[in-house]
Amino acid sequence: MKITKNARAVLERRYLTRDTHGQLTETVEGLFRRVADAIAAADLNYNSAADVLTTADRFYNMMTELDFLPNSPTLMNAGRPLGQLSACFVLPIPDSMEAIFDGVKNAALIHKSGGGTGFSFSRLRMQGASVNSTGGVASGPVSFMKVFNAATEAVKQGGTRRGANMGILRVDHPDIMSFITCKNDKNELTNFNISVGITEAFMKAVESGSPYNLIDPGTQEITGQLDAKEVFDTIVTSAWQTGEPGIIFLDRLNSNNVVPGQGEIEATNPCGEQPLLPYESCNLGSINLVNHLKLENGCYVLDTDKLAKTIHDAVHFLDNVIDANVYPLDEIERVTKLTRKIGLGVMGFADMLLKLGIPYNSHEGVALGGRIMEMVNTIGHEASMELAEIRGAFPLFEESIFKEGKPLRNATVTTIAPNGTLSIIAGVSSGIEPVFAYAYIRNVMDNTHLIEINETLKARLTDENLYSDQIMEEVAEHGTLADSSALPEALKKVFVCAHDVSPSWHVKMQAEFQKHTDNAVSKTVNFSNTATKQDVAEVYQLAYSLGCKGTTIYRDGSRDGQVLNIGKVN
Ligand code: UDP
Known part of the structure; x- marks a missing residue:
């Protein structure tokens, strides 16, 4: 399995099983096998003759190819005694x-x-x-x-x-x-x-x-x-x-x-993307969009066939998680199974735009975001309807706002999660956020520092014979390409980072994804340190007028120990 050094470090630190002496007892591939087997086995609840092995292999491949990952608790706990799978x-x-x-x-x-x-x-x-x-x-x-x-x-x-x-x-x-x-x-x-x-x-x-x-x-x-x-x-x-x-x-x-x-x-929930009724829980999962591109005549295009297939498998997977889950309270199990909410979303959106050569802060970028999420939402609902035909609608369907339509297995299907850890495991940009910086330091868990260099940029600069340690050092120091005189304007226009994207483009992107998302969208509107209170007020008003369900802002440097930093490790 191809994963980055950072991904391996995160998985070894918290996700792989260990014995009582703290020695690892599974490999990274072993983790995904454990998860795939535990989640596929839930098919037996609906069909005692279900081909669980084939389904488990499909789930295993989808995860080890990094096409889709379920939320962290599923990776940590599926097939283990704790068994709690929801975020x-x-x-x-x-x-x-x-x-x-x-x-x-x-x-x-x-x-x-x-x-x-x-x-x-x-x-x-x-x-x-x-x-x-x-x-x-x-x-x-x-x-x-x-x-x-x-x-x-x-x-x-x-x-x-x-x-x-x-x-x-x-x-x-x-x-x-x-x-x-x-x-x-x-x-x-x-x-x-x-x-x-x-x-x-x-x-x-x-x-x-x-x-x-x-x-x-x-x-x-x-x-x-x-x-x-x-x-x-x-x-x-x-x-x-x-x-x-x-x-x-x-x-x-x-x-x-x-x-x-x-x-x-x-x-x-804590990051705001999942509205829930009291005692409800929800499990999330994200499709890695970077892996849903294909080359056509030397150019990247969206691989819609592959995306449709991944959406189907992901909905099947997340519905199974509801049954495989060991709930922390009986009341949570009861209430969760009444609506069977799941939250399928995407990650690597910004990295995908880089490969397509489309700036995040452009009408084209926002429109593409909308088209992709519309597809995830529409096909996600179709997949949930197909499951309902076999497994039945969610138990409260007859009293739901959908009762006149076709039965759905899940009261909600889509959510855009932050993917704080999943994006590190997949090695792509998180959720629908722009690339935070093209080279930066990430503080994760217990003051561990990870240095990240954007792979797409590295590949593109190498392709164009522009890659040099000097340029990378400059990028690491500033986070952005904007100040680099050695790089062509056309490249800088596409390779924008979170701080190059104006707050209003952040909100426009969030609002576009929200149009096609059942639950909510996790998004932080990044401001530079010099932003004014009026700038913040305007973003709140814009989020309101464009139909967002909420918003979170962050002004660079306004908190000690911020999770994402621009600059070099000392
Ligand atoms: N979450 C949590 N503790 C954490 C990070 C996340 O409880 O340290 C929960 C929280 O509900 C959050 C959700 O997991 O809204 C999804 O977060 P994220 O997508 O970052 O999780 P990942 O699956 O990538 O670890």
Whole structure:
């Protein structure tokens, strides 16, 4: 199997099985065989005579060729005693002491198994409200988030991966101002991403410059008003300073809620791409687009036949994961199997554009993104319908918004995940992000540093006799090709990095993918260090007007220990 040195390092460090002395007990190929066999075996639930060996080989080849990879917990745990295969969970946080601490316990169990948890804290009473049973006063959502944070710190995912949390608070919760700034101290809530749950009413109030109502989550009474523009500006200032909070558009999540009768969607998984109902979980997987090109008359073109086949196999694989999964709680198993959500997405999109010679920040690039994702979504749904014919529709289909149409096996099929680790394993650009830098240092897990040089650039420069150590050093120092006088303009136009792409192109690309994605799109809009608060505000407005489900921004250098860095290792 052909994988990069970095990929091997990541797999050996956390994914391959070890004995009690810490010695490796499987090879990289052995890992993919273990996963393929465990996931293919789920076919027997539907057909006792299923040709599991052939299916397992298909799954094995799809993974070892790096055409498709399932999310990290599946790679780590399939075919092993822990058996927890999903990346994404949402847990409810009802307003009682027992329920909050049940939530802490359940989150700890999920983290231990490699999953990430999202919570809405919007149901908790505001700071200073009375506590009937004790006559005391409530400490508010942010104080309880700190309890979850401390628990996550202690668990550290039992040696698999660090716990990740998403904390969401509705913009009309009375404690919203302290929530927005709760991560301004960089030592606070380090195991949380936070997002403000934005409503349409709030956005209208921002536009018209009017106040909006704060609502007591218990009584639903109005407790006061805030100036919407001031709150919006506080969100922007905080995000400009620290990268957080992000925003999510709650009404949009709910307009795509497949089973509204089951209640509102209030939260997403940690990186924001997977909105879920309380106790729902979801497993993700990504198709490596770089591997779905073929040469025609010396030029790369999309290999649509291969892509269609991979989509079919990937949907089959991800549906099987739901059955092969060992769930951390009975309630999660019950709720997950009612909708059977899966999240198929893509990675290596930017690398694919480089091979096609299309700039990321161009109408052509955005249009191609839309066409590819439309294909993944359409064929993904067809594959789910074909599965439904054999295996039955997801159990809540008859009460779903799709009930008049053809039965689907999965209430949602597509999601664009960040692919933080999968992209390293596949050796391609992550998700739909532009190439971050053409040579850079990545801080992964426990301060390990990896140096990455973009393979497509290396090959192209070599082809054109432009490759030299001096040029690569310059690129490593700046991250971008833009400053290199030795490189031709035509090449620099295509080989753009995240910081060469203006924030509005980042949002346009996200919005185009969102049009064809059931769930949400993980995307970070990168700003240079010199960007202004107004620049950030404009991006939030653009994300809203172009139909994104949320957005996350990051201004270079605004946080210590950022994951991606431009420059050389000292
Ligand atoms: N996730 C997590 N801990 C981590 C990284 C990711 O719990 O350290 C979860 C989280 O729900 C995130 C999802 O996995 O939104 C997908 O992340 P990513 O695509 O980066 O995971 P990968 O499969 O590449 O490891």
